[in-house]
Amino acid sequence: MALRSDPEKLLRQVMARFVREEVAPVARQVDESGHFPRELFHKLARMHAFGLRYPVKNGGAGGNATLYCIMCEELAQGLMSLAAIAAKQCLMATNFLHRFGDQEMRERYFLPALRGELVGSFCLTEPEAGGDLGRVSTTAVRDGQDWLVSGMKTWITNAPVADFFTVLCQTDADKSIRGLNFFFVPRDTPGVSVSPGFHTLGTRSTEISEVAFSDCRIPGRYMLGQEGKGLGALLAILAEIRAMTAALALGLAKAAYQAGFQYARERSAFGKTINHYQLIQAKIANLATEIWAAELMLYDTTRKIDAGQRPSKESMMVKYYATEVACRAADEATRILGAYGYSMEYPVQRYFRDARFLLYGGGTHEVLQTNIARELGF
Amino acid sequence: MAREAGSFLGVAVLVKQVPDSAEIKMDPQTGTLLREGVPAVMNPDDRLGLETALLLKDGLDASVTALSMGPPQALDVLSEALAMGADRGVLLSDRNFAGADTWATSYTLGRALERLGQQESLDLVVCGRQASDGDTAQIGPQVAEHLGWPQVTYVERLAVEECELRAWRRLPGLVQEVLCPLPAVVTVLASPVAPRWPLLDRLLMACRSEAPLEVWDAADIAAPAASTGLKGSLTRVVRTFSPKSGRVTSWLEGSAGEQAQALINELRNHKLI
Ligand SMILES: Cc1cc2nc3c(=O)[nH]c(=O)nc-3n(C[C@H](O)[C@H](O)[C@H](O)COP(=O)(O)OP(=O)(O)OC[C@H]3O[C@@H](n4cnc5c(N)ncnc54)[C@H](O)[C@@H]3O)c2cc1C
Ligand SMILES: Cc1cc2nc3c(=O)[nH]c(=O)nc-3n(C[C@H](O)[C@H](O)[C@H](O)COP(=O)(O)OP(=O)(O)OC[C@H]3O[C@@H](n4cnc5c(N)ncnc54)[C@H](O)[C@@H]3O)c2cc1C
Numbered sequence: 076m077a078l079r080s081d082p083e084k085l086l087r088q089v090m091a092r093f094v095r096e097e098v099a100p101v102a103r104q105v106d107e108s109g110h111f112p113r114e115l116f117h118k119l120a121r122m123h124a125f126g127l128r129y130p131v132k133n134g135g136a137g138g139n140a141t142l143y144c145i146m147c148e149e150l151a152q153g154l155m156s157l158a159a160i161a162a163k164q165c166l167m168a169t170n171f172l173h174r175f176g177d178q179e180m181r182e183r184y185f186l187p188a189l190r191g192e193l194v195g196s197f198c199l200t201e202p203e204a205g206g207d208l209g210r211v212s213t214t215a216v217r218d219g220q221d222w223l224v225s226g227m228k229t230w231i232t233n234a235p236v237a238d239f240f241t242v243l244c245q246t247d248a249d250k251s252i253r254g255l256n257f258f259f260v261p262r263d264t265p266g267v268s269v270s271p272g273f274h275t276l277g278t279r280s281t282e283i284s285e286v287a288f289s290d291c292r293i294p295g296r297y298m299l300g301q302e303g304k305g306l307g308a309l310l311a312i313l314a315e316i317r318a319m320t321a322a323l324a325l326g327l328a329k330a331a332y333q334a335g336f337q338y339a340r341e342r343s344a345f346g347k348t349i350n351h352y353q354l355i356q357a358k359i360a361n362l363a364t365e366i367w368a369a370e371l372m373l374y375d376t377t378r379k380i381d382a383g384q385r386p387s388k389e390s391m392m393v394k395y396y397a398t399e400v401a402c403r404a405a406d407e408a409t410r411i412l413g414a415y416g417y418s419m420e421y422p423v424q425r426y427f428r429d430a431r432f433l434l435y436g437g438g439t440h441e442v443l444q445t446n447i448a449r450e451l452g453f
Numbered sequence: 454m455a456r457e458a459g460s461f462l463g464v465a466v467l468v469k470q471v472p473d474s475a476e477i478k479m480d481p482q483t484g485t486l487l488r489e490g491v492p493a494v495m496n497p498d499d500r501l502g503l504e505t506a507l508l509l510k511d512g513l514d515a516s517v518t519a520l521s522m523g524p525p526q527a528l529d530v531l532s533e534a535l536a537m538g539a540d541r542g543v544l545l546s547d548r549n550f551a552g553a554d555t556w557a558t559s560y561t562l563g564r565a566l567e568r569l570g571q572q573e574s575l576d577l578v579v580c581g582r583q584a585s586d587g588d589t590a591q592i593g594p595q596v597a598e599h600l601g602w603p604q605v606t607y608v609e610r611l612a613v614e615e616c617e618l619r620a621w622r623r624l625p626g627l628v629q630e631v632l633c634p635l636p637a638v639v640t641v642l643a644s645p646v647a648p649r650w651p652l653l654d655r656l657l658m659a660c661r662s663e664a665p666l667e668v669w670d671a672a673d674i675a676a677p678a679a680s681t682g683l684k685g686s687l688t689r690v691v692r693t694f695s696p697k698s699g700r701v702t703s704w705l706e707g708s709a710g711e712q713a714q715a716l717i718n719e720l721r722n723h724k725l726i
Contacts, residue, residue, distance in 0.1 A: 077662050077666070078525055078528055078544075078666075078668055079528070079532075079659075079660050079661065079662060079664065079666070080528055080529045080532040080659065080660050081660065082656065082657050082660040084529075085529060085532055085533065085656055085659075085660065086653065086656060086657075088492065088494065088529075089533070089536075089650070089651050089653075089656065092494075093650060095475065118650070121650070122650045122651065122652055122653055123652045123653045123654045123655075124653055126653075126654065127653055131654065131658075135654070136653045136654035136656075136657050137654065137657050137658075138653070138657055142657070146653075
């Protein structure tokens with residue numbers, strides 16, 4: 076076998092350097108701006124990052140879930156909102172288009188999205204339907220050859236800047252979740268309106284808002300996937316969505332841990348640097364242990380995905396666990412830094428705020444715990 | 454052999470793998486570099502060299518070959534060079550090459566460049582000015598001597614015109630614009646734009662077996678053992694350490710004005726102002 080480099084190691088190295096040189100110096104400014112990080116988004120696009128997990132023959136880089144999660148993890152060490160935006164553009168925003176779009180949609184939307192020229196959004200959540208997707212009430216109704224989409228979506232990441240939406244709709248209320256299907260709605264379709272952005276605790280440079288659809292007429296071929304198979308199509312990528320969320324969590328946990336680790340070795344109190352105190356040591360030891368566990372769980376899960384399995388239980392476990400580790404790491408880092416952990420001058424307060432974003436997407440932890448128990452046959 | 458105007462330009466870029474200076478640590482007891490566990494990366498100046506070469510390639514018919522001497526893991530910098538846009542990567546790796554000083558290193562690189570030149574036309578060799586670990590800045594000039602080619606050092610910008618090279622050299626406080634016949638060797642300390650980031654699709658491609666990467670050993674470049682590695686070296690590093698430095702505090706006395714004057718004098722003496 077010819078001597079070749081390890082793509083995982085190399086990708087991690089390149090993304091870590093990208094974070095160090097391009098993201099870290101502007102992270103605070105971007106976060107405080109509250110606006111979509113367009114410049115960094117385009118830099119990632121120019122690296123062909125958004126096609127990372129798509130096959131080469133379809134315009135992608137030929138990567139897999141493991142490589143995708145490595146990239147997400149590294150980006151999350153620099154700036155969670157950028158990482159979340161990139162993660163979304165690589166997967167949820169473009170995946171249905173990739174799997175079910177025709178040639179015209181591929182040329183007009185999918186490839187430009189990989190090039191960063193268009194931004195996509197993924198719309199599941201509604202004012203009355205969060206984790207409980209059975210309550211989705213946005214409808215798609217046939218009208219001749221077309222569909223008419225009507226309803227309201229909320230908490231939609233990137234909606235204020237999006238050029239197209241992948242929208243979960245009900246086509247037959249009698250069928251409940253079997254009536255759920257995905258539709259492709261370009262932003263310029265008459266009847267689409269986007270609310271002003273929400274004010275949120277963390278990930279402040281991801282713009283989030285409501286999207287209202289009022290009799291939006293789209294061609295029949297804009298139904299993404301076979302009728303009645305919408306939920307199945309979502310399930311096909313759900314494990315990867317959860318693994319990706321865990322990767323974002325792992326990256327944030329590492330950044331918070333690193334901040335605490337460094338600070339503890341520099342800050343003196345009562346005659347010695349605080350890393351000499353056992354209670355500080357316990358924090359570092361616990362976090363390092365938990366981060367290692369999360370990392371092993373994550374990449375065990377992604378390797379199963381890459382082997383063609385659907386590790387549903389593992390992906391729920393790692394999304395749940397890694398996110399809790401991220402929240403703890405951010406919490407402990409703000410304690411180790413003392414008052415500086417409370418200062419907007421230091422990034423740990425951002426880790427603390429941003430970690431909370433991970434709690435909801437991919438399943439709230441209450442729902443995940445319930446489902447894990449169910450999968451265990453409990 | 455002189456190059457014909459407007460024809461194909463063969464460029465080789467020398468890239469070295471070095472310990473990541475952002476991660477480097479010193480052993481506080483011995484003062485030696487702790488290489489263990491420090492990630493190895495592309496020498497920063499060589500990223501500038503690659504960008505300089507790739508900019509030429511963006512504008513004319515050229516091919517860029519990245520060449521490195523090092524252990525098998527140094528292949529990583531060549532994979533990254535491919536991801537940035539290089540057409541081909543060649544790693545010089547052989548037990549005999551180990552422990553080389555700059556003389557033996559430049560001999561070995563020079564032999565490989567000669568072989569490259571026999572395979573396809575070679576008109577220009579681009580090196581970084583300096584490696585962030587060895588720090589001698591000798592390799593570029595020595596390679597030029599080995600090949601018997603003219604050299605232009607400290608280059609920040611390059612243009613190929615007809616059969617000549619126009620280069621802008623950055624010297625302290627001034628820029629010198631020079632013309633030089635091809636083939637030539639240049640060493641760069643800056644690039645007109647920030648080095649491009651590797652493309653992730655090319656990065657993954659570079660890790661596949663069909664990637665245009667080759668490993669050459671001593672036999673491939675017909676380099677006798679006595680001329681390479683430790684045996685071919687004229688110098689030997691006996692020890693690397695950080696010199697002990699002490700701080701000296703001097704107190705400024707007198708009125709505020711006198712103290713200010715004393716401070717200015719001190720700064721002048723140390724050439725700080
Ligand atoms: C920053 C951010 C970005 C988002 N981006 C998007 C996006 O791009 N697209 C999109 O579609 N959505 C998005 N969402 C919405 C997200 O997917 C939802 O928040 C999530 O599905 C949970 O829904 P909910 O917030 O309505 O909570 P609910 O489902 O209403 O839950 C409220 C509470 O009840 C608990 N609960 C609910 N059911 C159970 C149960 N069976 N057992 C025990 N407890 C239960 C929950 O755990 C939670 O504590 C985003 C949310 C945030 C915060
Ligand atoms: C582990 C180790 C052991 C060493 N042992 C010895 C020793 O025993 N005796 C001794 O004298 N020296 C030793 N050296 C130093 C070694 O000789 C130099 O690193 C080497 O000759 C290059 O010199 P430099 O690093 O100063 O490069 P510079 O001259 O500063 O580099 C200028 C440019 O030359 C090119 N270049 C340099 N090296 C390479 C390379 N390997 N492949 C491709 N391009 C290159 C690059 O473009 C670079 O930007 C050792 C170095 C290492 C890392």
